[in-house]
Amino acid sequence: MYNTINDHHQWVLYKKNGTLIIGLTEDALKSTGEVYGIVPAHHDERRLNEAFTHQTGIHINACDRLCTIRSENGDWNIISPITGTICGFNWPLVLAYPSPINQNPYAAWIIKLKPISS
Numbered sequence: 567m568y569n570t571i572n573d574h575h576q577w578v579l580y581k582k583n584g585t586l587i588i589g590l591t592e593d594a595l596k597s598t599g600e601v602y603g604i605v606p607a608h609h610d611e612r613r614l615n616e617a618f619t620h621q622t623g624i625h626i627n628a629c630d631r632l633c634t635i636r637s638e639n640g641d642w643n644i645i646s647p648i649t650g651t652i653c654g655f656n657w658p659l660v661l662a663y664p665s666p667i668n669q670n671p672y673a674a675w676i677i678k679l680k681p682i683s684s
Contacts, residue, residue: 577672578647585653586679588644590635590671601665603636604676606655624652632677633660644676654678
C-alpha cells in the first residue's frame with residue numbers, strides 16, 4: 567500500500583513511473599486535530615488563485631517545506647523527502663472545507679513529486 571511513513575508523519579507512495587505521492591498520516595491528524603486548510607509553500611498570498619494554477623514545475627530540494635497544514639492545534643509543515651520538481655498538487659483537497667483529509671488521510675494525497683534523475 568504505502569511504501570514508507572517518514573519521521574515527519576507523512577506517507578509516501580512510490581509509483582512505477584518514479585513519481586512520489588505524499589500525504590499526511592493518521593498519527594499526524596491525531597496531533598494536529600481537525601485540518602481546516604492547506605497552504606502551498608510557493609505562493610504569493612496577494613495572488614492566491616493565480617498561484618494555485620502555477621505550482622507544477624517548481625524545483626524543490628530535499629527538506630524544503632512543500633506546504634503548511636492549518637489545523638485546530640496549529641500549523642504542521644509537509645517536508646519534501648527528495649530533490650525534484652512538483653508535478654501535481656491536489657487542489658480539490660486544498661480548496662475544500664472541511665478538508666477531506668480529516669475523514670481518510672490515506673485516501674487524500676496532497677502533493678506529487680518527480681525526483682531529479684542522477
